[in-house]
Amino acid sequence: MYAPLLANRYLTSRIIPFIAVAAVALCVALVIVVVSVMTGFLDMVRSSGKTLIGDVVVTRDISGIPYYLDFIAEIEALPEAEAASAIVETYGLLQMPYGNGDANRVETVQVWGIDPVSLDRVASFYDKLYWVKPSEELAKTLAPDDPRLDPEYQRDEEGRTLRTSDGRPGIALGIEISAFNERSRDGSYRCEGPSNMQDPGYFMPNTRGAVLTLVPVSESASLAGEKKRRFAIVNEFQSGVYQIDAQRVLAPLADVQEMLLLNAAPLTSRTELDANGRPKVIGESPARATTIVVKASDGVSALALKIAVDAAYARFAARIDADDTKLVKAPEMITVATWEERLADLIGPVEKERELMRTLFSIVYLVCAGLVLAIFWAIVQEKTRDIGILRAIGASRTGVLWIFLRYGLLIGVAGSLVGVLLAWCVVTRINDIHDFLGAPAAMWLKVTASGAAIAAIAMALRGLLRNSALETVLWTFASIALVLISVVLFLHHGFMVWDPSVYYFSRIPNSLDWVTASTTVIGGVIFSVVGASIPAARAADTDPVKSLRYE
Amino acid sequence: MPHTNLHATLHTKPHTTLLSATHVKKTYRLGRVDVPVLTDASLEIGQGEWVAILGSSGSGKSTLLHLLGGLDRADKDSGPIHFGGEDLRSFSAGRENRYRNRDVGFVFQFYHLLPELTVLENAMLPALVGLSRMKWLSGRSELRQRATDLLESCGLSHRLKHRPAELSGGERQRVAIARALINGPKILLADEPTGNLDIRTGGGILDLLAATHAQGMTLVMVTHDEAVAARAQRRVRITDGRVE
DSSP: OHHHHHHHHHHHSOSHHHHHHHHHHHHHHHHHHHHHHHHHHHHHHHHHHTTTTOSEEEEOOTTOEETHHHHHHHHHTSTTEEEEEEEEEEEEEEEOSOSSGGGOOEEEEEEEEEOHHHHHHHHOHHHHBSSSOOOHHHHHHSOTTOGGGSGGGOOHHHHHHTBOTTSOBEEEEETTTSTTEEEOTTSOEEEBOTTSSBOGGGSGGGSSOEEEEEOOBOTTSOBOOOEEEEEEEEEEEOOSOHHHHTTEEEEEHHHHHHHTTOSOEEEEEEEEEOTTSSEEEEEEEOOEESEEEEEEOTTOOHHHHHHHHHHHHHHHHHHHHHOTTOOSOOOSOOEEEEHHHHTHHHHHHHHHHHHHHHHHHHHHHHHHHHHHHHHHHHHHHHTHHHHHHHHHTTOOHHHHHHHHHHHHHHHHHHHHHHHHHHHHHHHHTHHHHHHHHHSOOOHHHHHHHHHHHHHHHHHHHHHHHTTOHHHHHHHHHHHHHHHHHHHHHHHOOOOOOSOHHHHOOSSOOOOOOHHHHHHHHHHHHHHHHHHHHHHHHHHHTOOHHHHHOOO | OOOOTTOOOOOOOOOOEEEEEEEEEEEEEETTEEEEEEEEEEEEEETTOEEEEEOOTTSSHHHHHHHHTTSSOOOTTOOOEEETTEEGGGOOHHHHHHIIIIIEEEEOTTOOOOTTSOHHHHHHHHHHHTOOHHHHHHHHHHHHHHHHHHHHHTTOGGGTTOOGGGSOHHHHHHHHHHHHHTTOOSEEEEESTTTTSOHHHHHHHHHHHHHHHHTTOEEEEEESOHHHHTTSSEEEEEETTEEO
């Protein structure tokens, strides 16, 4: 019964255990903060990466999937699928509406021919359009000068139909394609002109449009002549993934199909001629799509949907092959992949990075154990006499061992819980902290830091005059630190640690990863006990006679 | 010295042997050198006796006390130490712990109180060592009362919640005596109990020990001071590792 009394009393009546608790707390907080932010970052990458591709993606090369509407009907009949949408994917050149006349800037872009209505059902396409009227909830969070609050910038209908109000075909650009879209600190965009003034002339939907150049490719990989078409820029979109937003252009499916010669067209005989001496029309070559994106029904996993879509394709292909009226047969080689498989190259590195960080920061556990070991070693050294007394009054070795293990356990538990609390405070307020660091320091802070630095210097001098080495050394260190902080506050205009142009996301992930927090707490407690176990065993082995020898 | 319940009439029944050491040897190893401390020490302590062990510094008197109290073990070729007929050499680790906890009480020259505990907690400590959590829960008020009574009888009723650092040397030694008595031991082993105190304060401690002895407690006291030893019923002297 004495073990808890002594362990608790040792913990609360001395400064050293508090240093140990603080050390464990800092170690635990460090691991939780780093892994939580990394996990949040990974989650953001995953959810953003999934943008616009639904749960399962069916792809074929540039030859496309014929009779894709039949295939979509087959998919949508599946209980596992909620909706499907056809896409034609290709690369092209986009001559931007700025530059120097004919030498206007040309961007290499990834072009997606889409059907906005069905894509919205699959992948909430409308939500990705940037220049639309913000919801009331979103409007409350926007800065007063955010252009999206200005009706002049709200192009909802054009974006949703990919057509201008007078019916011309339009395209939506990834928000990062235009060189004049400037990202603000809060993640919003302003259309900045060359003179760095806001200029509606650089608001893409206000321009006279852009020229898209695509090159049709035949099944035998030979190039037909390039196709150019001017499109109005009707809106811009933001997926949340830099690679998509800086490269992708969304255009009406029919237009892209036409430009790539993937639209429905008469099928002619290679051997027979008609009465006019032209190749004889023997049927119709169906329109094609290179990609079909599918959304899973509620509660259906992407993997289950993938299996169902695979089976649906087999049925679809068999039906096409059996139908003599369909002259073009279903391709044998298509790829069906879940969104995670499709994004493996994007998610994989981030996942690896997180695990690397987790592993590296897990070394902190060893630091934790080492700190506890060092502190406990000192405590046991100092408590040798107490241990002798306890042994003299009948305490067993196990009892003495348990005092120090329990002591380590208390430090581990207290330190880990304080660490979780600290991590929670940091993670949930990480954006406020970042904003605080990012903004130039307030005058009161500069003055306070300078005042504290002067006071510390005065205290160091006082220590010198009083001939106190400890006082002098401690206050000298404090003076140096405070002087440096003051200088930095005066000279620096804030630290941009999380640069949105690097990490893309405007806000740092700020939710605590409770799984990591729990495992870190358990790890912190275990390693504290491990750190305490060696000094505890040493304490148990203490010879009471030697420890009580008073000479 | 306050009037306490330890001040009872002197006990004068015939002594039966409670603790005995027969041809006990103890050698310490200092580096590569064996230093024989006790070469052939024999001593019998009767029930209810107060024996003073005299000797110069380094004569082995404290070593003998440690051996009698089960704090240390004699050499392998040593003779036995018997307590109530039991040979201490045959004790298991558990029995040895119980012996130190229940059968003997130690009083040290430098008090050896735990600085983090209050006076009351220090006095209760040996009882806590011998108690399981369940027994503590059921008997804690009784134990607290026992420790309080004991401390009161040692003149420390006003110091129960103080820490050792707040006490004088004499008060600390009284706490150490209360601690030694808390489990009702059969024998009290005191190692220079007044060695760190002035004559007046030391006299008070000896009065307290005398009162304890008067209640029937067997007492073995190690001292180098003839005047202190004079308070005991019997004096033995250690010279060259032998009890004379």
